[in-house]
Amino acid sequence: MRESTGGTRERIQAVALELFTEQGYERTSLREIAERLNVTKAALYYHFKSKDEIVNSLVEDRVQRIDELIAWARSQPPTRATRRALLNKYADMMFASEQPSVMRFFEQNQTVLKSLSAGMQMRERLLGLANQLCQGDNSPAAQLRATLTLFAVHSSWFAVRTPHITDQERKKIALEVADELLAGIGEPEPDAAQD
Amino acid sequence: MRESTGGTRERIQAVALELFTEQGYERTSLREIAERLNVTKAALYYHFKSKDEIVNSLVEDRVQRIDELIAWARSQPPTRATRRALLNKYADMMFASEQPSVMRFFEQNQTVLKSLSAGMQMRERLLGLANQLCQGDNSPAAQLRATLTLFAVHSSWFAVRTPHITDQERKKIALEVADELLAGIGEPEPDAAQD
DNA sequence: GTCTATAAGGAGATAGAC
DNA sequence: GTCTATCTCCTTATAGAC
The missing domain is CATH 1.10.357 (Tetracycline Repressor; domain 2)
Known part of the structure; x- marks a missing residue:
């Protein structure tokens, strides 16, 4: 139960999965994911300590x-x-x-x-x-x-x-x-x- | 019939294919390929005008x-x-x-x-x-x-x-x-x- | 045909304000 | 929880000497 704002973590996972599948893991930058969500890269790093960790999750x-x-x-x-x-x-x-x-x-x-x-x-x-x-x-x-x-x-x-x-x-x-x-x-x- | 030196072009293809397969295309840099062949990156660009073109070939x-x-x-x-x-x-x-x-x-x-x-x-x-x-x-x-x-x-x-x-x-x-x-x-x- | 040197840019990641 | 700003590193690619 950590979703205080509205499950940003889950939204990141969803967008990441979509882009990773479409374009590949390496071709998808954190900037791209962040832009899709209208947040900054730094925000992603609050939820995941690295790009790898998104995949892990x-x-x-x-x-x-x-x-x-x-x-x-x-x-x-x-x-x-x-x-x-x-x-x-x-x-x-x-x-x-x-x-x-x-x-x-x-x-x-x-x-x-x-x-x-x-x-x-x-x-x-x-x-x-x-x-x-x-x-x-x-x-x-x-x-x-x-x-x-x-x-x-x-x-x-x-x-x-x-x-x-x-x-x-x-x-x-x-x-x-x-x-x-x-x-x-x-x-x-x-x-x-x-x- | 272009092999004047010893088929560097072919050697590049061989090493590139191996590394691309092992580690993936994105994870393999031209520097890495060049080092394996004991040449410089610039030498690769003499044979192929881009990284993509190696794959094409x-x-x-x-x-x-x-x-x-x-x-x-x-x-x-x-x-x-x-x-x-x-x-x-x-x-x-x-x-x-x-x-x-x-x-x-x-x-x-x-x-x-x-x-x-x-x-x-x-x-x-x-x-x-x-x-x-x-x-x-x-x-x-x-x-x-x-x-x-x-x-x-x-x-x-x-x-x-x-x-x-x-x-x-x-x-x-x-x-x-x-x-x-x-x-x-x-x-x-x-x-x-x-x- | 291969080199040195460098340009130009984007990547992942962090610090610290709010 | 999200921001701005920045650091560091490495990438593809090119220019021009040898």
Whole structure:
């Protein structure tokens, strides 16, 4: 509860996310963000101690939520059903609120984000997700399939260019295609010992 | 035939591509490139009239080759066989010489490249390729599938983390998974008129 | 073809008033 | 919580000598 004036902090985050996604992190200066908000650069520094920290604040709780997802997946058996459920949860998360914009930002600024702590955290999480999605089948093809299912969810925004399509429809299509990819990932033997 | 000294121009391109991919276009200064080559910034400006132009030179002939690919696809019927052949040609191109690094650079610097002419050209071509890959089936799912096949080829570098795997194997796996995605794209009716 | 020197500008960040 | 003013640093790019 720190919003005494009207949530300037949140407005900064919103504008920053938009500009970072549109033009890239490096190409967006603090001056630009400030001007959009009709404040000065110095005002930004009251709310965030650096430019990096704006990105951190953007990524923070997303990272946490993905962690929870991975933890859940680990507690489940490495079956096809688990993988489907995991991806469904992930898609729900991605399509909720303005989550998508954060992922779009992430996808489009990968290189820069490598040198930002927020970026590294996100990378780790996505790698972790991909690993969970092919748990039980460590073949190269399975790894590729797992990665592509994530990308199916992410790319449903720009890859599908049909006009007037709703987010719900995008999600449905992404999951249908992803399911097919998941189906090609094998399950480990049910432990041989059956008599 | 301009290499009087030893292809400084080519050495600049090589180092620039490497650093751009590693750290991002914006984060890589001309000073840095020059230092790696043990020359001064001014020397770079003899070979390229601006930083952008280095990127242009990198992307130039790739764009042309993709154009040829698209032109070829247009001359073919929009069948599954054409799509498979198109993706095979594309994969051959991507895995030839040091092409992969250029695509990796492109994938990782999308946002920045939006404001560079070279970047826009590449974007158009990849969109064109995706369109050709789902020619004859304009359903949203088909568009997503087409996009994912391209990504399958591109991502086979980092998505497959099996050690000691060769490029040939990566390509093979990428195409296998991609084929499955292509199989879900429909073909137009063979023109009804059969008796 | 490569150098030294420098111009010109914008970036992130800080100090301290209000 | 936001301002003005300023610091420091590094960038792309150019001019002209060798």
